[in-house]
Structure formats: C-alpha cells, structure tokens
Amino acid sequence: MLELETISHWFEPTAAADPAQRVLHDVSLTLQQGQSLALMGNSGSGKSTLLQIAAGLEHPNQGQVRLAGQPLYQLSDNQLSALRRDKIGFVFQQFNLLPGLTVGDNILFQSRLSQQPIDNQWLKHLMTELAIDDLQHRLPEQLSGGQQQRVAIARAIAHKPCIVFADEPTGNLNDSLSHSVMALLSHLIKQANSSLLMVTHSAAMAGYADTVLELHQGQLTEASPA
Numbered sequence: 001m002l003e004l005e006t007i008s009h010w011f012e013p014t015a016a017a018d019p020a021q022r023v024l025h026d027v028s029l030t031l032q033q034g035q036s037l038a039l040m041g042n043s044g045s046g047k048s049t050l051l052q053i054a055a056g057l058e059h060p061n062q063g064q065v066r067l068a069g070q071p072l073y074q075l076s077d078n079q080l081s082a083l084r085r086d087k088i089g090f091v092f093q094q095f096n097l098l099p100g101l102t103v104g105d106n107i108l109f110q111s112r113l114s115q116q117p118i119d120n121q122w123l124k125h126l127m128t129e130l131a132i133d134d135l136q137h138r139l140p141e142q143l144s145g146g147q148q149q150r151v152a153i154a155r156a157i158a159h160k161p162c163i164v165f166a167d168e169p170t171g172n173l174n175d176s177l178s179h180s181v182m183a184l185l186s187h188l189i190k191q192a193n194s195s196l197l198m199v200t201h202s203a204a205m206a207g208y209a210d211t212v213l214e215l216h217q218g219q220l221t222e223a224s225p226a
C-alpha cells in the first residue's frame with residue numbers, strides 16, 4: 001500500500017562553509033493496507049521529514065514513494081494533489097482545523113473537495129464514536145483541545161482514506177486525553193481499513209501501533225524496548 005524505496009534526503013547548507021545536512025540515508029519501508037506503524041527517534045532525527053516525503057509533501061533528493069500503486073514523485077502536481085485529497089488523511093499536533101468553518105463543515109471539507117459520494121452512515125458512526133455529534137454547529141475556537149483533535153480525526157477518516165499520516169497527534173494533549181484520543185484513532189482507522197503512519201515521541205502512544213520503528217542516523221531500526 002505504501003512503499004518507500006531507498007529514500008535519501010538532505011538539506012542545503014545554510015552557510016557556504018557548512019556541509020549539506022543528510023537526514024535520511026537509503027530508507028526503505030513497506031506498509032500494508034490496514035497496518036499501523038509508529039515512528040520514533042530523537043528530536044531532529046528526521047521523523048517529520050520522512051512523514052512529509054511519504055505523504056507527497058516534500059520531494060526526496062533520491063528514491064521513490066509508491067502509494068496505492070502510484071509513484072508519487074512521477075505524478076504531475078495535479079495528479080499528486082488529487083491523490084492526496086482522495087487517498088490520504090492527515091492529523092497534526094496543532095489540529096489545523098479551518099477556523100472559519102463549523103465542525104460539520106470541517107469534517108466534510110476533504111470529502112466535498114474530492115467529490116466522492118459521502119457515506120452518511122459512516123459519518124454518523126464516526127461522530128458518535130468520537131462524541132462530537134452535539135458540536136457540529138460550533139466553530140473550532142469554541143472547542144477544547146481534545147474536542148478539536150477528535151474533530152480532526154473525523155475529518156481525516158471521513159472519506160475512508162487508504163492511509164492516515166499523523167504527526168504527534170497527541171502532542172498537545174495531557175496524558176489521559178492522549179490515551180483516549182489515541183485509542184479512538186487506532187480503533188476507527190482499523191474500522192476504515194486504513195493504514196496509519198504516525199510520528200510520536202511517546203512510547204505509550206507508539207504502543208497503539210502494530211509496529212514501532214526508530215529513526216537513528218538517517219536509518220530505520222527496530223525500536224529499543226521502552
């Protein structure tokens with residue numbers, strides 16, 4: 001479903017005398033449909049860079065990413081945007097809800113853009129499970145952090161994407177909220193038969209994923225036990 005093929009990536013030096021900063025070295029990875037993977041590693045080890053490359057948001061210097069059989073970095077900009085819109089869901093640490101839209105419109109935003117038929121039964125199920133059905137007419141600023149992240153999860157899964165990319169999805173929540181939000185995210189992703197690639201600093205949150213890998217010196221290794 002998601003294949004990273006020998007990805008290498010570096011950033012140009014900020015000063016002429018500095019060497020280029022190589023962040024990823026020949027990273028390969030396969031994620032099957034319905035499988036979840038947590039990516040851990042020290043700050044600055046390249047986790048977000050890897051997630052951005054896997055999601056088609058940052059062009060790698062070398063290597064290819066295949067998502068649902070399509071080589072992301074051989075697609076035109078329009079094809080890549082359409083694939084991201086139809087096949088991918090995103091959950092970010094900062095929630096990233098659209099401030100001018102109600103909860104209901106935020107959740108439907110991506111489905112409407114993709115012009116796919118909206119599965120109302122699935123939407124209702126999501127809202128009930130996430131306990132946000134009474135919040136549909138509120139604006140994001142009228143919600144708590146935990147409520148905002150539950151809305152962001154509904155938005156990410158509403159169109160049953162092939163894969164959800166989550167960058168520190170519980171990074172702004174306290175411990176108990178983190179567990180309840182993470183439990184809901186992993187449960188609903190399984191129900192949608194979506195895959196999950198999640199970046200986290202928390203071994204407890206990583207424990208919700210089927211597999212945990214660590215990024216160290218530009219390469220993926222089995223995560224060391226917590």
Ligand SMILES: Nc1ncnc2c1ncn2[C@@H]1O[C@H](COP(=O)(O)OP(=O)(O)OP(=O)(O)O)[C@@H](O)[C@H]1O
Pocket residue numbers: 011012021023041042043044045046047048049050
């Ligand atoms: N646009 C950029 N230009 C130059 N260097 C960058 C850029 N983006 C990231 N980096 C550098 O690449 C390295 C990896 O960054 P990245 O954000 O992927 O790490 P991370 O593991 O997600 O870190 P954290 O856990 O702190 O969020 C860091 O050293 C960072 O400073």
